[in-house]
Amino acid sequence: MLSVLGGLVSAIVAKDSLVGWPADVQAWLSDGPSAPATVVEAAVRAVRETPDETLAAIYAQLVSSSNRRALGTFFTPRPEVQLMLDMWQEAEGDPSTVVDVGAGVGVFTVSASQRWPTAGVYGVDVNPVTLGLLALRAWIGQMRLEEPASRAAGIRIVREDFTTWIERLELTQGPRLILGNPPYTRSQLMSAADRTRLEQAAGGLCGARASLSALITAISLLHLGPKDGISLLLPAQWLESEYARPLRNHLSALENRRIELRLVDSRLFADAQVDAVVLQVGPERAGPAEFVVAAWTRERQSHRRRLISRNRLLDVSWRALFEEESLSTFGEEEADAPLSDFCRLRRGTATGANDFFVLSDQDVEHHGLRKWAIPLVRRLFKYSDDIGTEELERAGVLEKRWLLVATSEDRIPGGALDLYLSTGEVAEVDRAYLCRVRPRDWYDLHHDLVVPDIIVGPMTREKMRFATNRAGAAIVNNLYGWSWAEDLPSESRVAIVEWLRTPEGQRAVLGAARRQGAGLKKIEPRALANVRIPQRVAQSPRSML
Known part of the structure; x- marks a missing residue:
């Protein structure tokens, strides 16, 4: 069936227009039979009118969800893509290079090229079929396809594994934006050799159970130059999973880069009921930069943005950042100290x-x-x-x-x-x-x-x-x-425990806890040790020295 699809694409695109198409994508075009003229006309019309929905629907109907799951293929609706481009445009400058991670049928690639027409946009993917559909879309839309080594503006299609191709990122023009919806592939669906290689490439920022999307995020962060940034749509599990704790700590330590997290309603995805979050990491600034969180739905567009204190993010779950009642837990309202200062x-x-x-x-x-x-x-x-x-x-x-x-x-x-x-x-x-x-x-x-x-x-x-x-x-x-702590007065000890039992204290503790099945919440020792005790409750013995 995929070969027949290749024959359809071949019947649409003129042979002299295949410049910039990877060799194995061109090989896919030659595998299938030529399509009837009525089918060709219907396909061109559909791709021209609704390219995202048409190409995603064709691929999703030909390849079952279980088979797509191994590659982590989930198609991103256009509103989420536009949200991410708007977020970047609002906070940062125009990139010279954009790299679409796991480009799929090209919604990020094409949207980025339209938003930043002077940029070189790289659509990187391991799947020759989805890349062929991306190239078809660009061709029908009369967009330029360039060779990967070209310095000109336009789209480049790269049939490679992003995690190895990224070693050549510095050869592209800066400033660079790594953009997209990385494959969601779970750890257990990757080979042992791939897991070992990717863990090493992630530099200790992800544990053994990390999903491919978390590993790609870590690898991308390690390859950023001072003027580069990322904007990735990720499954929200990494906000609280233990395997991603070093990744979260690394992000909180990037004090000179503006970071924004935007929680996306799971109902926005037609083919996967997962909570997702946009992670945006900006270029380095001259001084300390903001750490911002917000939520986004199509109905409400955007909740109020909140500034978060980075010193409260170490070794804790980040899922509670999006809960209104956790404002006092992560905000910057008063001087305080971690529980570990007292015990x-x-x-x-x-x-x-x-x-x-x-x-x-x-x-x-x-x-x-x-x-x-x-x-x-x-x-x-x-x-x-x-x-x-x-x-x-x-x-x-x-x-x-x-x-x-x-x-x-x-x-x-x-x-x-x-x-x-x-x-x-x-x-x-x-x-x-x-x-x-x-x-x-x-x-x-x-x-x-x-x-x-x-x-x-x-x-x-x-x-x-x-x-x-x-x-x-x-x-x-x-x-x-x-x-x-031996030098902590008895009245401070009583006050701390009594405060932890109050609604305010419970919000602080539960805000640092991980969400598990059946409504359970669990707090890890490191996260509990980092819960902040307000100065009005007790003064840290360390601050008294």
């Missing part, structure tokens, strides 16, 4: 084998382990915000509220502890990874024991919990906890 925050004890180390009253009594069992809180929903010894005692004999903590000195041959540890060794608990690599004996948790002042429940649908640990209970790594 040491970390995950709970990673035992490597909770079934063995976490015990109920019955387990403790049955094996005679009372001497080596310390109080444990595993699930906050069972307790109040002020956990005392009496509450732990009311938890019940079936609740696993004890943690086994012992040393080699405690292990007397034939004793109760020795017998219990021996059952673990028979069951090969000692061969579990964390047990095997412990610096001391496989069962000695002292080096990683966490008995915090405050216990944190990191996952919620509504409210993040912060519980005072008067009982001195340990926690395992499904919970977080912190120990206060």
Whole structure:
């Protein structure tokens, strides 16, 4: 069917007009039969009247969505393209070179060439069929197609992988704009060799689970010259995914480049229900530049733009930037300090084998382990915000509220502890990874024991919990906890916890959390450590030095 489509394009375009068409695109034209005159006339008329819709629809009907998904092919409606060009035109100057990443049927390529007629526009893609449709569109629209090495204004069609072609970006004329809708291909749909190559090319800005669009964004950023910029339409997952945390941190550190994020309504895409965001990174400026966020829908056009404080963006989810209630979390309204200035925050004890180390009253009594069992809180929903010894005692004999903590000195041959540890060794608990690599004996948790002042429940649908640990209970790594800085006054400690429980504090915490399935929100330790505590609540010990 794609060969027949090639025959149709061949019947439309004169042979002497194929200058600038890549060789394998021309080979595709010769594969199919010549089309009837009535079909040729109908195709020319449709492409001339509605080029974007016609070419995207033809390709989408011939190639199933499952097959397009492997290449990350999703067609961008013209209103979103115009939005991106308007954003760039409003904030930055005219580019001399525009590179369309994953050009597809050419909506970005053609629109950029029309917007900036003196620019050299490169449509780069690996797909010869969509590039052939792009070339057809340009030919019908009487637009110039130039050889890739040409310095003249006009469109160049490049049949290459953008992630390798970009090494030649500096050979083009600046200033340059990298523009478009990069392929959405998920990590699991890429080959292991490609993932390894792209991770290396991304320079550590993306983790192993990064999608192709995130990797292309990172690679593009690393190739920008001082006068260059990017404007990319990306799936919104990277705003909160852990794999993109280094990428977000890198962007927040580009203090001399103006950055704008524009959230796009998922309903705008006919062939993919995904939330998308426009990322625009401008050329370097002489001084600090704005970091701006807004949302955009066709009905409301644009929500109010908001200026964001960059020092609040480190190690946090950016999805909440678009929520009105998060203004105090990311705005620049008052001097404050990160939570990490007031305490040491970390995950709970990673035992490597909770079934063995976490015990109920019955387990403790049955094996005679009372001497080596310390109080444990595993699930906050069972307790109040002020956990005392009496509450732990009311938890019940079936609740696993004890943690086994012992040393080699405690292990007397034939004793109760020795017998219990021996059952673990028979069951090969000692061969579990964390047990095997412990610096001391496989069962000695002292080096990683966490008995915090405050216990944190990191996952919620509504409210993040912060519980005072008067009982001195340990926690395992499904919970977080912190120990206060020694020189922090007790009134400041109380004030911080009380503020975190208020609606304002909850907005700050939930604004830094990641969105997961079924309405769950989860905050990572780094993100929580970076939540800002207002100066009116408590003054940082560091600022008092």
